[in-house]
Amino acid sequence: MSETRALTFDVFGTVVDWRTSIAREGRAFGERHGIETDWVRFADDWRGLYQPSMTRVRDGERPWMPLDDLHRESLCTLLGRLGVTVGDGGVSDAAVDELNRAWHRLDPWPDVLEGLARLKRRYVLATLSNGNVALIVNMAKRAGLPWDAVLGAEVARSYKPRPEAYLTTAELLGLAPGECMMVAAHNYDLGAAGALGFRTAFVRRPGEHGPNQTADLRAEQDFDVVAESFIDLADSLGA
Amino acid sequence: MSETRALTFDVFGTVVDWRTSIAREGRAFGERHGIETDWVRFADDWRGLYQPSMTRVRDGERPWMPLDDLHRESLCTLLGRLGVTVGDGGVSDAAVDELNRAWHRLDPWPDVLEGLARLKRRYVLATLSNGNVALIVNMAKRAGLPWDAVLGAEVARSYKPRPEAYLTTAELLGLAPGECMMVAAHNYDLGAAGALGFRTAFVRRPGEHGPNQTADLRAEQDFDVVAESFIDLADSLGA
Numbered sequence: 298m299s300e301t302r303a304l305t306f307d308v309f310g311t312v313v314d315w316r317t318s319i320a321r322e323g324r325a326f327g328e329r330h331g332i333e334t335d336w337v338r339f340a341d342d343w344r345g346l347y348q349p350s351m352t353r354v355r356d357g358e359r360p361w362m363p364l365d366d367l368h369r370e371s372l373c374t375l376l377g378r379l380g381v382t383v384g385d386g387g388v389s390d391a392a393v394d395e396l397n398r399a400w401h402r403l404d405p406w407p408d409v410l411e412g413l414a415r416l417k418r419r420y421v422l423a424t425l426s427n428g429n430v431a432l433i434v435n436m437a438k439r440a441g442l443p444w445d446a447v448l449g450a451e452v453a454r455s456y457k458p459r460p461e462a463y464l465t466t467a468e469l470l471g472l473a474p475g476e477c478m479m480v481a482a483h484n485y486d487l488g489a490a491g492a493l494g495f496r497t498a499f500v501r502r503p504g505e506h507g508p509n510q511t512a513d514l515r516a517e518q519d520f521d522v523v524a525e526s527f528i529d530l531a532d533s534l535g536a
Numbered sequence: 537m538s539e540t541r542a543l544t545f546d547v548f549g550t551v552v553d554w555r556t557s558i559a560r561e562g563r564a565f566g567e568r569h570g571i572e573t574d575w576v577r578f579a580d581d582w583r584g585l586y587q588p589s590m591t592r593v594r595d596g597e598r599p600w601m602p603l604d605d606l607h608r609e610s611l612c613t614l615l616g617r618l619g620v621t622v623g624d625g626g627v628s629d630a631a632v633d634e635l636n637r638a639w640h641r642l643d644p645w646p647d648v649l650e651g652l653a654r655l656k657r658r659y660v661l662a663t664l665s666n667g668n669v670a671l672i673v674n675m676a677k678r679a680g681l682p683w684d685a686v687l688g689a690e691v692a693r694s695y696k697p698r699p700e701a702y703l704t705t706a707e708l709l710g711l712a713p714g715e716c717m718m719v720a721a722h723n724y725d726l727g728a729a730g731a732l733g734f735r736t737a738f739v740r741r742p743g744e745h746g747p748n749q750t751a752d753l754r755a756e757q758d759f760d761v762v763a764e765s766f767i768d769l770a771d772s773l774g775a
Binding site for chain 1: 669677683687708
């Protein structure tokens, strides 16, 4: 059995707490522009449009688009539902862009920086996210996430869980799938990676969707590692 | 005029001293396998095959191949000239692979780590090298080079100085060319980047090709910055 050389990370939900961060940014946006709504619900709704927006790209109904662009379309849909006009005397395009870039400013879960610092000594740490490169680079820069490489959907021009996203990432790292361990808080992501020969580490994030979360509360397959945090993951891997 | 957001780095010669490192690895390989030659000359010859090997890919005579593969072909050519047989009772394929990966183990110039640490506080630091992602990632891991993103030729599937290598890197960073500054020790590289709207910083590496170097001893165009080292570059940029 080959050695694990790289850990490839899902990011939204696994590394960063998108829900709290997006709600915070939405609230600030609402205060600036006099828009009242439940901003936690707004964050959930925005994230709720994530999979449907990628499905049309994955299915080839529309050409490749980076996640920033899909996020912005979803944001305009949600602002429309709130009766907010964009441009033409409403909220400016620049202000909408700024809110859209809230996804570049997500905060990591509290265990992440310590865990990654330990894991980095032993493994190549690469992102394997559906987030585009600029999004992940800007997020890392702000939060201090020490990635060795930012790969994933955009460099493969294919969204997870399509095989190309995983296989292109391993190939760019010069590794066989079996030398990579996918780290994610989502069963579907690890299932797809595992089917391609990746090793798998499930990190539980029971608060990703707030107190009433029902999905991904536990590992649903026999993953190689199941951990409660990135520190627990480092412990499990002896890093 | 837009602000510079990212520095994009040439790597071979600009960041790392390939000549000394390759000669050292060659010498060790020679001792292990009883091969005598001038290993500094060997390093120069190997590097000498670099541009010709890429030309055939750039010109579309052959399909895209990562630099590791081109390096290995060139290495086999040079070993053949030395009368060394690969496989079949000669030097094993694994030993040749190991020497080929010497390009993953190049040492940085002495000013690089201090300069990059300062520059990283202020700019996104991305590689824009003809080296493939695995090569640059492994080199960075060993040497402690703090890249925010490893981009360049392989993700663009196009070797510098073709425009795609530069433009794809800027696009993946979510930046306009004018928000990127190309950092290189080679006039041709900065000329190509500058023609696409990149800002340009020439860092003099008069020892890249040894004591008798004749090319790239000075900036041949009006680049935005001319520096003697990465520390000098950080000074010039106020980082």
